Amino acid sequence: MPHQPAPSTNEQAFLLSALRENIRLDARPLDAYRPIDLSFPGGPDEYGTADVRIGKTRVLAKISAEVVAPYADRKFEGVFTIACELSPMASAAWEVGRQDQAEILLSRLLEKTIRRSGALDTESLCIVAGAKCFHIRADIHVLDHDGNLVDAACLALIAALLHFRRPDVEIHGEEVTVFPLREREPVKLSMQHQPFCITTSYFDGGLIMLQDATRLEEACREGEVVVSMNRFGEVCSMAKYGGAPVDGLGLLACTKAALEKVKMLDRLVRERLAEDEKRRDKGGLMKELRAENER
Amino acid sequence: MATSTILLPGEVVPTDQLPKLKKGTLTLGPGLRHIPPSTILSTTAGALHVDHKKSALWLEHSNGRYQPAGGDLVIAQVHHGGAESYSCSLTPYTPFASLGQLAFEGANKKTRPQLKAGDLVYARVSKASKWDDTEIECFNSGTGKAEGMGPLKGGMLFQVSPLFARRLMMGTDKDGTSKGGVVVLEEVGEKVKFEVAVGRNGRVWVDSGSVRETLAVGKLLVQADEQGLNVEAQRKAVKKVLKDV
Amino acid sequence: MGPDISHHPLAGADGSATISSNLYSVLAAVNGPIEVQRRDELPEEAAIEVNIRPASGVGGPRERWLESVVTAVLRSVLLVHMHPRTLIQVTLQLTTGPTLKLKNATRDISVLPSLVNAAFLALVDGGLPLQSTVTAVLLAVSGEEVISIDPAEKELAGCKSVHALAYTQHGDLLLNESAGNFNLEVWEEVADRAEKACVAAVALASEDDEMANGTAEAAPWLRRELEEKARDAVAWRDHT
Numbered sequence A: 001m002p003h004q005p006a007p008s009t010n011e012q013a014f015l016l017s018a019l020r021e022n023i024r025l026d027a028r029p030l031d032a033y034r035p036i037d038l039s040f041p042g043g044p045d046e047y048g049t050a051d052v053r054i055g056k057t058r059v060l061a062k063i064s065a066e067v068v069a070p071y072a073d074r075k076f077e078g079v080f081t082i083a084c085e086l087s088p089m090a091s092a093a094w095e096v097g098r099q100d101q102a103e104i105l106l107s108r109l110l111e112k113t114i115r116r117s118g119a120l121d122t123e124s125l126c127i128v129a130g131a132k133c134f135h136i137r138a139d140i141h142v143l144d145h146d147g148n149l150v151d152a153a154c155l156a157l158i159a160a161l162l163h164f165r166r167p168d169v170e171i172h173g174e175e176v177t178v179f180p181l182r183e184r185e186p187v188k189l190s191m192q193h194q195p196f197c198i199t200t201s202y203f204d205g206g207l208i209m210l211q212d213a214t215r216l217e218e219a220c221r222e223g224e225v226v227v228s229m230n231r232f233g234e235v236c237s238m239a240k241y242g243g244a245p246v247d248g249l250g251l252l253a254c255t256k257a258a259l260e261k262v263k264m265l266d267r268l269v270r271e272r273l274a275e276d277e278k279r280r281d282k283g284g285l286m287k288e289l290r291a292e293n294e295r
Numbered sequence B: 001m002a003t004s005t006i007l008l009p010g011e012v013v014p015t016d017q018l019p020k021l022k023k024g025t026l027t028l029g030p031g032l033r034h035i036p037p038s039t040i041l042s043t044t045a046g047a048l049h050v051d052h053k054k055s056a057l058w059l060e061h062s063n064g065r066y067q068p069a070g071g072d073l074v075i076a077q078v079h080h081g082g083a084e085s086y087s088c089s090l091t092p093y094t095p096f097a098s099l100g101q102l103a104f105e106g107a108n109k110k111t112r113p114q115l116k117a118g119d120l121v122y123a124r125v126s127k128a129s130k131w132d133d134t135e136i137e138c139f140n141s142g143t144g145k146a147e148g149m150g151p152l153k154g155g156m157l158f159q160v161s162p163l164f165a166r167r168l169m170m171g172t173d174k175d176g177t178s179k180g181g182v183v184v185l186e187e188v189g190e191k192v193k194f195e196v197a198v199g200r201n202g203r204v205w206v207d208s209g210s211v212r213e214t215l216a217v218g219k220l221l222v223q224a225d226e227q228g229l230n231v232e233a234q235r236k237a238v239k240k241v242l243k244d245v
Numbered sequence C: 001m002g003p004d005i006s007h008h009p010l011a012g013a014d015g016s017a018t019i020s021s022n023l024y025s026v027l028a029a030v031n032g033p034i035e036v037q038r039r040d041e042l043p044e045e046a047a048i049e050v051n052i053r054p055a056s057g058v059g060g061p062r063e064r065w066l067e068s069v070v071t072a073v074l075r076s077v078l079l080v081h082m083h084p085r086t087l088i089q090v091t092l093q094l095t096t097g098p099t100l101k102l103k104n105a106t107r108d109i110s111v112l113p114s115l116v117n118a119a120f121l122a123l124v125d126g127g128l129p130l131q132s133t134v135t136a137v138l139l140a141v142s143g144e145e146v147i148s149i150d151p152a153e154k155e156l157a158g159c160k161s162v163h164a165l166a167y168t169q170h171g172d173l174l175l176n177e178s179a180g181n182f183n184l185e186v187w188e189e190v191a192d193r194a195e196k197a198c199v200a201a202v203a204l205a206s207e208d209d210e211m212a213n214g215t216a217e218a219a220p221w222l223r224r225e226l227e228e229k230a231r232d233a234v235a236w237r238d239h240t
Helices: A009-020 A101-116 A149-163 A215-220 A248-280 A285-289 B162-168 B184-189 B211-226 B231-244 C061-077 C104-125 C153-157 C184-201 C207-212 C221-233 C235-239
Strands: A036-039 A049-054 A057-068 A079-084 A126-128 A132-144 A169-172 A175-178 A196-203 A208-211 A223-229 A235-239 B032-035 B039-042 B046-051 B056-060 B073-081 B085-089 B097-100 B120-127 B135-137 B150-152 B156-159 B194-199 B203-208 C004-007 C015-020 C025-034 C047-053 C087-096 C134-141 C147-149 C161-168 C173-180
Touching: A009 A208, A009 A215, A009 B156, A009 B211, A036 A149, A036 A248, A049 A149, A057 A149, A057 C087, A079 A101, A101 A149, A101 A196, A101 A223, A101 A235, A126 A169, A126 A175, A132 A149, A149 A196, A149 A248, A196 A215, A196 A248, A208 A248, A223 A248, A235 A248, B032 B056, B046 C221, B073 B097, B073 B194, B073 B203, B097 B120, B156 B211, B162 B194, B162 B203, B162 B211, B184 B194, B184 B211, B184 B231, B194 B211, B203 B211, B211 B231, C004 C104, C004 C221, C015 C104, C025 C104, C047 C061, C061 C087, C061 C104, C061 C134, C061 C173, C087 C104, C104 C134, C104 C153, C104 C161, C104 C173, C104 C221, C134 C173, C134 C184, C147 C184, C161 C184, C173 C184, C184 C221, C221 C235
Parallel strands: A079 A132, B097 B135, C047 C087
Antiparallel strands: A036 A049, A049 A057, A057 A132, A126 A132, A169 A175, A196 A208, A196 A223, A223 A235, B032 B039, B046 B056, B073 B085, B073 B120, B085 B097, B120 B135, B120 B150, B156 B203, B194 B203, C004 C015, C015 C025, C025 C087, C134 C147, C134 C161, C161 C173
């Protein structure tokens, strides 16, 4: 089995003594994120791919849609699945076909944060109740691992969902027409809210808390708390899978600190989406298509 | 400097580039292989470098994993101890290198360093071949002296590319200029006291009086490597960092 | 001109490269030589593992077939005997693909050149020992028997046959996969055009060549990319 190399005792001791002096190895404040880069690659007609970089960590999220039959017990809803398979590209420790613990945790966190919280309105994906609906599939590809995969993956997924356009549908009585992307402008997905994950890692008996840990910091930490919330401060999920015990007040502090970061991420996503829309706007076509009146 | 010949993988080294033979032998470094009787082929993309004095040639390329070679000084991390030797890793995800428990200066069964998992040692590769496991030792088995090798306590480890590590170890010319084009350590050394150990496997160990100083030295090295700073730019970077420390 | 290439985009992998053509974008990552699992260990050579990940979906028999083809090509390119009992791990991630609906066989063949080129660039980036320089190229034959290199999506959708071939700089054929309706004569012409294009991609540039054939086929794009990268690696020597 490929062994995940643990850091040397020298590195661990140094990291801890540096943190005790409030110094991080890359000179960041304890609650600062590394530079975040968000882009939407693909041609002018391709929607739904988000490429996120947080420092050296890089995650790609891709959304695709197809028409399927809905689940028998959920006739009025569409289907939304998240697939997250870690490949050896980001770390030679991850074997293909074998579910690593990191993969299970990442999948579970994304499920709770985005699927279970109803971020995507699945009722809007229904075409004909009980017969036809859209299956929105999200694929997460981790390309480079330098820590904080959870936050990066969630950010990429939300950005990709907001960016994606599904084919337009028209229903005349019994007849359903799904228009290909070239015939009719595709339609945005209906998102109820946008939750983000903020991971807080802690050290030294829970006394030192920092956000956006690098790979080395993750290897040396005592444990982590993942708070998922949207920009209104609504908490969708809180996760603390094992790790050293944390004081209850410490958890509250994590949540409070997370809100500020969520607002930052939310702003970033909106800015990038707006820029991207401008870039793809083919000669002011967007203006013509808008139904609003100018006042 | 004249532009060196760049070779792509699988290309023949032109005969006019070969150095004169020294006692009938020609030494081939990394990136080249010999097809008898007299063809030399490149195995990767890189710049051809010739040393006429030593009658040697090799290809220089920047990336790639470190491959153990006899005589290299490396920084190894102990993974676990066995009956007679420690299993150490030189690079992640490769088979362990073995370090004899008595391969230290003045060591015998009663008095020898007790190493634990996670400890770092400065060692020399004593045996490396593609058929056997690599072996390392922490002393010069010929003289029995440590020569600076042995366990490394405290300090911090920084990762650099194997090419940069080689440049750091190139030493200086007759007139004092660094052959490898790295002046960071000298420049910093004028203001800050520190100990440093450079491993050809892309690991540099730095220990200084304080966390800040150790970090400053290490980060300057990493920066010089990642950003490809030339001598001038290195001097500027050092000045800037020393102001804050 | 050649496809869009970027070197070493990833920090974690030993070698990486991205290649974007008019049809596909592929991100390739290479790790190795690293430790191999006992069950995959080969006593005298390095084992090669290729993983292909589509942009959407998990990947099924199609990806497994592509992996076997790419592995075979790479085995002829890598000097596997230099690192016995190790593993050279190649992961190829498709990020964008054609939007038009293509016939299954056409789709399978058309992605091969991008995969092979990306894998090769990543191997060079990772400093793995190689026997030769490989270039792969895609050709489509239209209904009127017109052969085009690096066809656009529309041409691909309406073509009679599609061919993926790869040659070394010495003209050795390493990859030959075709789909569609064609005869031996057509194939021979296709192979001839492919060989010329692949050899030209790594030709030693000379002023006359560039002036004489200003066509896209003759531009030595692979040599230029690799030379530029190699020069950057030794740039520090020029400044001392």
